[in-house]
Structures are given as C-alpha cells and as structure tokens.
Amino acid sequence: EADIYQTPRYLVIGTGKKITLECSQTMGHDKMYWYQQDPGMELHLIHYSYGVNSTEKGDLSSESTVSRIRTEHFPLTLESARPSHTSQYLCASSGSGGETQYFGPGTRLLVL
Amino acid sequence: EDKVVQSPLSLVVHEGDTVTLNCSYEVTNFRSLLWYKQEKKAPTFLFMLTSSGIEKKSGRLSSILDKKELFSILNITATQTGDSAIYLCAVSTQGGSEKLVFGKGTKLTVNP
Numbered sequence: 001e002a003d004i005y006q007t008p009r010y011l012v013i014g015t016g017k018k019i020t021l022e023c024s025q026t027m028g029h030d031k032m033y034w035y036q037q038d039p040g041m042e043l044h045l046i047h048y049s050y051g052v053n054s055t056e057k058g059d060l061s062s063e064s065t066v067s068r069i070r071t072e073h074f075p076l077t078l079e080s081a082r083p084s085h086t087s088q089y090l091c092a093s094s095g096s097g098g099e100t101q102y103f104g105p106g107t108r109l110l111v112l
Numbered sequence: 113e114d115k116v117v118q119s120p121l122s123l124v125v126h127e128g129d130t131v132t133l134n135c136s137y138e139v140t141n142f143r144s145l146l147w148y149k150q151e152k153k154a155p156t157f158l159f160m161l162t163s164s165g166i167e168k169k170s171g172r173l174s175s176i177l178d179k180k181e182l183f184s185i186l187n188i189t190a191t192q193t194g195d196s197a198i199y200l201c202a203v204s205t206q207g208g209s210e211k212l213v214f215g216k217g218t219k220l221t222v223n224p
Contacts (some may be wrong), residue, residue, distance in 0.1 A: 004204075033211075040215050040216070041216060042116075042214045042215060042217070043212075043214040044214075045201070045211055045212070048211065058211070059211070075167070084158075090154060099143060099144050099146065099160065099204040099212070100146065100157055100160055101146075101157075101212060102157060103148075103154035103155045103156070104154055105153045105154045106153055106154050
C-alpha cells in the first residue's frame with residue numbers, strides 16, 4: 001500500500017547530540033517537504049525538494065539540513081540538538097503537478 | 113506576506129450539532145485552498161478547492177470557496193465525537209513553488 005513513513009515517532013535526546021529524522025514514501029512522488037509544528041501553532045515549512053539532488057530552504061529558518069539522494073527518501077539532520085529544537089516534525093509529499101500534500105505520522109522530538 | 117486566518121481557534125459542541133469553520137486568506141497568485149483534519153498524528157487530506165461556488169462534499173463534511181471574498185468554510189453536520197480534531201486550512205499559490213501556507217487551525221471538540 002502506498003504510504004509515507006516517518007521514524008522515529010518519538011525521540012528524547014540530550015543537548016548536543018546529532019540526530020536524523022527519517023522520511024520515506026512509496027507513492028512515487030517527486031516532491032517532498034518537512035514542516036515544523038509547535039503545539040497550537042501553524043505548520044511552518046522548513047525544507048522542500050522537487051526531486052533527487054534538489055533541496056531548498058523553506059519559509060522558517062532552521063538549523064537542520066536535508067538530503068535527497070533517492071526519490072523515496074528525504075531525511076532531516078540536526079548536527080547538534082538544542083532544547084529550542086523541541087517540536088513536532090512532519091514530512092509530506094506530493095505528485096508532480098499536484099498541490100495536494102500527503103503527510104507522514106510525524107516525529108515528536110524532545111531535546112533535554 | 114501570504115496569510116491564512118482561521119476562526120474560531122477553538123470550538124466545543126455536542127454530538128449532533130452542525131458546525132461551520134472559517135478560513136480567510138490573503139495571498140498573491142492564489143491557486144487552491146485545501147482543508148486537512150489533524151488528530152493526534154498527521155494531517156489527513158479532506159478537500160481541495162479551486163473554483164468559487166462549487167461545493168465539495170464527503171459524507172457529513174462539505175466545503176465551499178469564495179474567491180471574490182477570499183474565504184472558505186468547512187461545514188460538518190450531525191457531528192460525532194470522532195470529528196474531534198484540529199481542522200487546518202492551507203492555501204497554495206501559483207508561480208513555480210508549490211508550497212502551502214497554513215492557518216493555525218480550529219480545534220473542534222465534540223462532546224457526547
């Protein structure tokens with residue numbers, strides 16, 4: 001079944017650690033996105049990609065980085081986690097020519 | 113700056129009530145408006161609206177867009193406790209980038 005997956009679903013980590021949040025989709029979509037969402041707040045786009053080897057920063061400045069080496073995979077990395085990075089991170093994808101984005105289940109990150 | 117405003121931010125009703133959620137927007141080069149339902153996990157897609165005055169319907173949910181007045185409404189009739197969620201409105205714009213601008217959402221609580 002075509003879907004979009006994120007791991008881990010929950011992560012508690014200490015300050016200064018390097019973390020990678022995984023996102024994979026089996027829908028054959030070209031476009032993928034990372035959003036950050038704090039409780040009660042809007043989703044803010046932090047990174048997006050229109051295809052392999054294409055990555056762009058979103059509207060919200062983020063210290064994270066992304067890569068797109070394979071169409072189905074769009075990992076997000078924080079080199080040195082800080083408490084200010086505590087948030088929910090949502091990955092999404094959309095097909096070419098389509099505005100409808102489909103979301104993964106999200107990763108809730110807590111940095112102590 | 114593109115902006116999406118949802119109202120009310122929070123709403124508590126009883127099962128069987130009908131609710132109307134509002135979404136207004138100010139964006140350049142509007143392309144479409146999307147509604148999502150977010151429970152404890154990821155936003156799930158409900159509707160995409162591109163043309164004024166054409167109602168989209170799915171079961172007890174319906175939505176309509178007014179491009180002249182720059183707003184959309186989402187109606188839910190005969191509400192059930194399972195409708196409790198945050199309802200997100202997002203707007204996509206034309207011009208290459210297929211990014212979505214999200215509102216803060218309306219938190220709907222349906223009590224038995």
